[in-house]
Amino acid sequence: MTKRRGSGISVITIIVAMAVQIMPIPNAIATYLPDWILLTAIYWFITTPDKFGVGYAWLTGVFTDMLTGHVLGQHALSYSLVAYLCLKAHRRFHFFPLPQQTFIILILLLLSQLLIHWSQNSITPHAVGWSYWISPFIGALAWPFIFLLLQNFSPRYRPYG
Amino acid sequence: MAAGQDQSRLSPLRSLLSMAVLPIQLLVSFPTDLVRNTIDNYSSYSNLVKENQQLNQQQLLLEAQILKLKSLEKENIRLRSFMETSFDLGDQVLIAELRSVNLDPFEQKVVINKGKQFGVFDGQPVINTKGIVGQVARTYPLNAEVILITDPAHATPIQINRNGLRTLAVGSGKTNQLVLPYLPNNADIKKGDLLVTSGLGGTFPAGYPVAMVTEVSPQPGSPFSRITATATANLDRNREMLLIWTHFDPVPLFPSSGTSSTTEHNSEQQ
Numbered sequence: 001m002t003k004r005r006g007s008g009i010s011v012i013t014i015i016v017a018m019a020v021q022i023m024p025i026p027n028a029i030a031t032y033l034p035d036w037i038l039l040t041a042i043y044w045f046i047t048t049p050d051k052f053g054v055g056y057a058w059l060t061g062v063f064t065d066m067l068t069g070h071v072l073g074q075h076a077l078s079y080s081l082v083a084y085l086c087l088k089a090h091r092r093f094h095f096f097p098l099p100q101q102t103f104i105i106l107i108l109l110l111l112s113q114l115l116i117h118w119s120q121n122s123i124t125p126h127a128v129g130w131s132y133w134i135s136p137f138i139g140a141l142a143w144p145f146i147f148l149l150l151q152n153f154s155p156r157y158r159p160y161g
Numbered sequence: 162m163a164a165g166q167d168q169s170r171l172s173p174l175r176s177l178l179s180m181a182v183l184p185i186q187l188l189v190s191f192p193t194d195l196v197r198n199t200i201d202n203y204s205s206y207s208n209l210v211k212e213n214q215q216l217n218q219q220q221l222l223l224e225a226q227i228l229k230l231k232s233l234e235k236e237n238i239r240l241r242s243f244m245e246t247s248f249d250l251g252d253q254v255l256i257a258e259l260r261s262v263n264l265d266p267f268e269q270k271v272v273i274n275k276g277k278q279f280g281v282f283d284g285q286p287v288i289n290t291k292g293i294v295g296q297v298a299r300t301y302p303l304n305a306e307v308i309l310i311t312d313p314a315h316a317t318p319i320q321i322n323r324n325g326l327r328t329l330a331v332g333s334g335k336t337n338q339l340v341l342p343y344l345p346n347n348a349d350i351k352k353g354d355l356l357v358t359s360g361l362g363g364t365f366p367a368g369y370p371v372a373m374v375t376e377v378s379p380q381p382g383s384p385f386s387r388i389t390a391t392a393t394a395n396l397d398r399n400r401e402m403l404l405i406w407t408h409f410d411p412v413p414l415f416p417s418s419g420t421s422s423t424t425e426h427n428s429e430q431q
Contacts, residue, residue, distance in 0.1 A: 027266045
């Protein structure tokens with residue numbers, strides 16, 4: 001049952017996250033919004049690591065690059081690395097309470113943001129202000145909600161009811 | 162631009178992927194399109210009549226102006242051919258509309274709904290009725306990405322309309338704001354000066370308005386003054402844009418069969 005439900009719903013949630021990511025929101029607000037695609041993907045890396053690994057992250061990243069007008073491979077690289085770390089740590093992750101999870105998510109999001117900044121900077125000068133580093137913090141704050149929301153769709157993994 | 166370097170080899174893949182992500186983009190822009198269509202459908206009859214009248218009047222005015230412009234253009238071409246300089250012959254345009262999708266909020270880029278199927282090409286200038294918007298950065302089969310003149314990675318070759326002083330206007334990354342980093346402290350530039358494209362660089366045709374100077378503050382310690390300008394083309398407001406094809410073929414110098422017939426021939430080619 002898990003096999004049949006799990007993969008379909010995860011692809012759908014990722015597509016919804018992609019739609020949310022490119023929603024027409026004024027830049028003044030969009031600057032602070034987190035990377036919804038990565039947050040959703042992290043949930044699936046952690047809860048169903050047997051199905052969604054680095055390859056899946058890479059594919060999601062390529063699509064994200066395409067959607068957000070980046071050079072192909074920028075998000076693919078950062079998502080793959082985040083996926084690798086998630087797969088390494090997913091067993092421990094399950095024992096953490098939500099606040100501690102939030103902290104780890106913050107580190108993962110900051111790492112992804114840093115990798116994208118580096119790769120972008122190697123292509124063209126990527127002049128970003130301090131506001132560039134705000135969105136991972138907001139993403140980390142959004143994690144508990146995303147976690148509880150996605151849990152409704154996740155067939156197997158329900159440690160918090 | 163550096164983004165162009167890897168573009169040539171991966172462009173078939175990008176085209177393919179663009180078709181894959183198109184449904185998501187359409188899904189996202191669907192609600193705004195729906196609202197606009199509904200407003201169009203249900204706007205009242207009297208409003209439409211009023212708008213129609215206004216447009217008719219405007220059309221009359223513009224046509225009268227164009228009459229004058231055409232004779233001026235011909236005169237200009239004639240004069241330039243005497244002066245042995247080349248002159249571009251006029252521009253062809255295609256109207257494109259924004260897709261309601263956001264790309265990276267830290268980059269000033271937008272997606273338009275015309276792509277390779279309309280012959281849109283990389284580096285094509287994009288304008289609207291108020292001035293230069295940007296240039297096409299990537300083309301896909303059914304849409305294209307436009308990098309705005311306010312993107313930090315974009316520089317527009319400009320000249321000051323008042324005195325012809327040439328320089329570059331670099332994007333600031335903020336909405337509608339440009340900076341002119343390469344003018345010395347004693348340059349002849351004032352607040353309120355209109356900046357137009359200089360035509361250097363070959364991307365933008367000459368003479369289109371780009372920005373209005375909003376602040377000039379000489380920096381005593383540094384060789385260059387700090388100058389900011391606001392784009393004339395309300396980059397965050399307008400949905401419609403014009404893609405332009407410029408004819409860079411110069412007018413033949415010293416035409417053998419009389420200038421008037423050559424210009425006739427050239428205007429037919431447009």
